Amino acid sequence: MRTSISRTVARILQRLALFALMLWIVSVVIFLALRVLPGDVAAIVAGTNSTQAQYEALRTQLGLDQPLIVQYGRWLGQVISSLWTGDLGTSLITGEAMSTRLASRAAVTFPLILLSMVIALVVGIWTAVASLTSPRAWVRDGLRVLAQVCGAVPALWAGLLLILAFGRGSGLLGVLPTQGFSSDSLVSAAASLLLPALSVGLITGAQFSRYTRSALLEVEKDDYLTWSMAAGMTYAQAVRSTGLRLATPQIISVAGVTFASMITGVLTVESLFNLPGLATILLSDISERDLPAVQTELLLLAAFFLAVGFVIDVVQAWLDPRMAGVSRGTEVQS
Amino acid sequence: MILRSLIRRWDGLLPLIFVVLWALVGLVSLLWTPYALTDTDGYSVWAAPSAAHVLGTDGAGADIATWLMAGSATEFAIVVAVIALTAVLGVGGVALSVAHSARVRSVSVLVIDALISIPTVVIALILAAPAGASVLAVILACSIVYALNLMRVVRPAAAAAARSQYVVYARYKGVSEWRIFVQHILPQVMPSVIITVSHSAATAILAESGLTYLGIGVPAHVASWGQSLATAARFVTLHPATAIWPGLLITVAVIALNILGDAVRECADPLTNPLLRGDRTQEVKN
């Protein structure tokens, strides 16, 4: 295999172009789909005690009387130029700079997603390994059943149960905050995120556990585990070291998909725990018809998911050269 | 044949029993419920379980058991509709993405991969906004997203099948593209279609509960398990008991659909089901 640098560069450039093309498709779809929504931001601002003249003046002021193509062009131009200016414009409804608005919300949502993901990975991998290697049969079966059950719990219900169990002011143990996000200190911030992250993380972890288990069983079909045991390891050790290592590419791939599917859970949980994250502004911006802001938020979300897919492909190719060139979904086959 | 092998295994029989019960309760609820769905009593809200109200009443004074019963009909309809739509849309998309024409193929793949990055919630929001939340919006949002997902999951296997000698030969013989897909490609990918669709059905139930809680799922006057859970969620610290049943029902239903999907796949796959190979002597293990 002649892996010349130029080929790699070409591949990366090709992928980037593809990435941009996909984002453009998404931007058009988002833009058009949002125009279906009835009502506009000017009506929201004007409220139920205003005159038609007042409403018309607001529409003009907010640029809503422009033709659609102009509005689209203006928005796309703003997004593209933000790549070097960092300026995403201002929110029509709140008047804040979009960049600071998004940054402050992302500072809640991304730690939440990451914390959930860490919980999911740790719980998922550990239970998967233990469900194969535990010396006690009831532990093995129990973990399998537990993974099946926990993976089927709605995030909302998990959140409710956790609030009932640990919520401060209401729960049985009454230790953890269940409402809002406190950024006073790192500890209080982590505390506000712990229960929400657990609600999503445990469920995702259970689903993850099932995938990991089947990935490990898949690996077992090859002979690597047998060699390891022949070399003196116990079965448990073999699964834990060799098996896990070989299953890593698959685990990462599944992690990527799971990561993307977490968003609905995160939205629900942000709402349940009253966290000022991206999900909550997305919902409020849609309901207040601040469409340019919604477009930008959705595009960022889409870019994020596409980027995760992209990174997973690269990491996998790097971890396992066997996989290089094999399509893994986000790649266009020719 | 598939059904027969399905009921011979516990992981086929048990979930099947649950699903049948679920459908029956749903059917019964169309004809009879302990109270009418519209019955409310403002003077007895959040009543504890009693002989009159087996599971108590909710914040509007409606009978919780009635709403859960009626909810199972809605839930079942959602699941069936999502399965059907996801399968149809998904298989159609797969057909496009392995089409003979390179242009159709690459454009469809590109669009599928781009659209899959839009979350379910957003599609549901856009569908729900003009006329308010509706069951149809939930079904459509879930089906669209899961169909996209199915296309992506099944595509590699379908692409491999499309390169097989059968297909090359059939094409050489002038068989139409659509017949090639139905006769040679679809059977190859059927097991993974089944498993993806069954997981979609399970996920649809979870999504329904989330969307309804966010106010963009099932409308307030329609009963669904997600509806009952969302109603309970708002006052959970005061009336924790009301959150138990809908949550439990959803969880069990999701487990049942997941297990059933796995079992059906194994039973429908000649590789794992000897009965389909006409081999009666060997029984399925597990």
Next chain:
Amino acid sequence: MKKGYSGGSALPADKRAQLTRGTDDALNAQARARTGVRAAQTGRRIVQNVWWPMVSIVVALALLISAVVVAYARTGDGSHGVSGASGAGAHSHISIGLQLAPTNLDIRQTSGTALDQLLIGNVYEALLTRNEDNTVSPGLAQSWEVSADRLTYTFHLNAGMTFSNGDTLDASDVVWSIRSMMEGHLQGSNGVANFASVSAPDARTVVLKLSKPYSELLWNLSGRSGLVFDEQALSGADGSGADASGADGSGADRSGSAYDAKTQALGSGPYVLSAYEPGVSATLTARTKYWGEQALNRRAHIQTITVRYFADPQAGLNAFTSGDVQVLAPISGTLTGAIQNDARFTYKTGDGTDKYVLAFNNATGGGSAADGTAGVLKDKRVRQAIRYAIDENAIIASRGGTDAPLGGPIPSLDPGYEDLTGLYPTDVEKARTLLAEAGYSTSHPLRLRLMYANTYPAEIGQQLRSQLARVGIDLNVQRVEFATWLSTVYKQRDFDISMVDHNESHDFAQWANPEYYYGYDNADVQKLYAQAMEAVTDSERDSLLARAARLVSEDAAADWIMNYRVVTAWDKRVRGFPLTMNQVNMPLWNVTFGTESAGAAGSSVQGGAQTARAAGADTATAAAQGGVR
């Protein structure tokens, strides 16, 4: 995470079978692997690459969780959010939990009473002050006179007034504020009907002239219509001052005293808005030199006040019981049970002007041509049947029984109130009879749509559907986003029945305006309203309004489900928080938290709400010298 490291004996049977497959095979395979099967090498590379992050993640998580648990184990007594306690038990900081957040701070452009609640009386001040009983008393104007023909209003301003940026507030600011509001059709311009002119004969006198008498003017000037803004600061930010910055005028230039009205607020009130996060929180900090300390005897008692918004009632309650906020307004009537027996807290229901209006489409009469019911709501019997069918008391009871029944368009705090609940008592039989006359029954039900915004509870729709089903109306409830409601109902008038909480005060004009979405066109009502607006005395105005309101209610132009009343819950150490109408008017200067020593607090701090009322009474007496009221 430790598990037993037992040997092969504990293996499942099939695994053991695999093991027993000759050792030679395994060794051979291993040898093959060593001699260059890439996969095996990959495996080794992964060894180095994967375990590091895994291990560090686990360690980080463990540390995090233990840190959190330790931290909370130490401070678990629920006294969070009360930072910066000063002196012996008195606090200089308090957090208040509210429900509806303003969309932005631009009070001149943006509707919504959440803005009035947060800013008026705290950051911005109006010419007059609105008291807790919905009457007016001196504000920026210390007194006023009204001419005999009721067309000229002369206001005498206080001396030495300043905005929080140090700019002086005088008659020119008042004139500019009113004039620009009228010219720009800004929020509040409706409140100065029949406006003719405004001028400033001298720095402390403002003369406002009307073309026709308008009896609501003074009350309106205690709200948005009378707010006074700093001309220099506002026009600097508008970008209209082209001399200030370059051509972009994006508002990013905040040099000097200019401010961005959407995200900042700058007024003359006792508090300055020091921080604001849309939809989440706002922080008010006491001004060091507030002009009203002498002139109005108002002083901000608490140094910093954090206002937090909880859209979800449960969320608000949790924050309250856990001590994150010391006041919660509103607390849902059904949730008060949670704090009923808690010695730390108390709660009280306050009056308000929220009217849950179930409005019929009076213009088109609703219905649909498809099933031959077009215009069905023009039939008075149908409207009356609906009013008889609805059991408002059941709905109120299900919400905790804190709301008041309301029989007509005017609530108890507004002029012209009269108890009209007797006009249409709940009477299912009467409703059935009326509907039967109109040609509908439970076997042949009338299909109608109810559209309302999802900001209001789903339960109400469910109950209305249930109650109307009893008499033969099949109500299709559509709970939509507020924007959809605005577009479909408010603008396009495409509805049969709509429900909104009209929380504004003094808003009877809606029923005298056939252009409003109610589409209610009754010449008698319009005439009475016009007479009321030109009335010479308040009592004359009130009786005219009462007659008009009775007409509207008798006509069954709508059903008034209830007068929503706000229940405020507070930590018992908090005093002086306004209880009446606090969703519209929430002056916070008089609020104290903890045992403040009597000397420092002055004479007026002991009685909570009564204190505020007493202060209001004092100033009202002062106003009496000025002329009206």
